[in-house]
Amino acid sequence: MTSKNLKDPNLAARTNGRNLIAIASGKGGVGKTWLSITLAHALAKTGERVLLFDGDLGLANLDIQLGLMPKHDLGSVISGRLTLNQAVFTFDDGGFDIIAGRSGSGGLANIAPSRLQMLSDDLVLLAAGYDRVVLDLGAGVERTVRQLTHNVGTCFVVATDEPTSLTDAYAFIKLTHMERPTAAIKIIINAANSTREGERTYNTLLKACEGFLKFAPPLMGVVRRDGKVRDTIRAQSPILTRFPNSEAAADVQSIAKKITEN
């Protein structure tokens, strides 16, 4: 990447955040970070230029899941020592670019709203140099999490079949839909026992959205529960490198295909 993207308003106007995909959930631990990495990897494998951004300002850990030790991270950008462009590095194994968060510090969670808005606007400019940007968000429905979704074209809300995951996903959808009724919200059911069961879980969430919000977010896909996910996270290497033919890898690749065909 060069600094060209941040300086060329025409390039930025071309995409204007439409190619940004945020991965949100409400409840923590539902697989957002793993899914963000795998989706970025799957999109890169289709030939797209992809940037993966660690937007978990509280507990950033994208670099940990990949076993990376980035020289730069968002901490330096937020403190003004680096521009967003300068914090980009390439993850050769996956063929995509990354902006890492500040692992293990939790220190970015208190960022001022105006500073976060600047960061988010810079990300839209940077995104113009890519086909797709995947934004891994923190759990919860707090201001910082929601503010990062304001500029994105699409928001994938991840839920599992756990009741608390569904109620928290519903809370996230409700707040986002009320703030931005035109936001494209789509659902991913992760760690499902089967594709059928995942679709049933989606229908439960859909009924709540239709009943209370008069809004029907579509299903983007179901990702099956797969022991290989834990294995790859333990080994700090991507599932599409280690087990490209596993069920979970195949499910995420189907989602990537759907995205590129849209």
Ligand SMILES: Nc1ncnc2c1ncn2[C@@H]1O[C@H](COP(=O)(O)OP(=O)(O)OP(=O)(O)O)[C@@H](O)[C@H]1O
């Ligand atoms: N499809 C799956 N099959 C089996 N296990 C999974 C699957 N997806 C995620 N997991 C497990 O869920 C755990 C949590 O994943 P991850 O850290 O990506 O969640 P998260 O939503 O990003 O969490 P946080 O909210 O803390 O950021 C992982 O350790 C992984 O083992």
Ligand SMILES: [Mg+2]
């Ligand atoms: Mg995470």
